Amino acid sequence: MVEIQQDFFRFLARRLGNEEEAADVLHDFYVKVLARVGDVRDTEKLRAWMRRVLETTLVDYYRAQGKKRQRDAEYHYLESVLLTGEAKSDLDLFYRGLDLEAITALQMRNVEALRSMTNLMFDTTEAVTRRQAEFLETRVGQMSAAFEPGENASDPKALFERQAEAYRDLFGALASHVGELAEITSKCCAGLVHEASRAAAGQDDESAAVKRSENDGTAASKTSAAKK
Incomplete structure (x- = not known):
């Protein structure tokens, strides 16, 4: 299991380019594994199953980070509009979900x-x-x-x-x-x-x-x- 953990951590660190983020994703991964490990019937396929769970966890992390970046961008854009009164266009605000x-x-x-x-x-x-x-x-x-x-x-x-x-x-x-x-x-x-x-x-x-x-x-x- 130690070898598997090290392999998964190196995989995440390469994909994310940040060891702290890799550690966070690995933590979420283990939470999911502990919650669903009872579903595994064939122990020989455990590593493959854990690999799929890891990939799913990584995708969830990407989605969460994407939503966070979008919220941050909209917040800073709205703040600049309110402070300067300058918007690219009303249509731009509409498509950003801002009226x-x-x-x-x-x-x-x-x-x-x-x-x-x-x-x-x-x-x-x-x-x-x-x-x-x-x-x-x-x-x-x-x-x-x-x-x-x-x-x-x-x-x-x-x-x-x-x-x-x-x-x-x-x-x-x-x-x-x-x-x-x-x-x-x-x-x-x-x-x-x-x-x-x-x-x-x-x-x-x-x-x-x-x-x-x-x-x-x-x-x-x-x-x-x-x-x-």
Whole structure:
């Protein structure tokens, strides 16, 4: 078996020109052999059977690499088109499986959704900032009043109790305030998702309407031409 393994590895290395790739294919080959070795009835034909499995594994590897190279080429081509705005032709994009108009519409849809989300984020930030300012102004005034001796100047215990009560009120208000801010943020996030979904749905409806209109116009033209 060691001799067979070495022969197969040398065969793959020659075909692929790369020992690392040859090792990967050889690994896939052994996985297939272990999964199907029970199908071999004649042990004398084992090597020939393993050879066929190896060739099949190599063909599968070639196909996978070909698809990967095609995907990479299409991705880099599309990226260059989006960055430079230069395509060889619309027909070239069509044959590559890329619809330039659909890509542009998708990009514009994303821009509109981002614009709506940004506006909502600014509105929410303003509301949170205003709420924090009001809260701090009120609580600072209450704490200042609690630490003024006033009528309790001669009674340290009463002054301490008033200060302790002010602290308790402050902590309770802080907890409530944090809860309110969390609720505002949650509603904001829900609103962002809703706005983005609505914008996307609107774009889809508009595209569908335009498509139906184009189809109706084409059908009407064909009918008119047939009557003539």
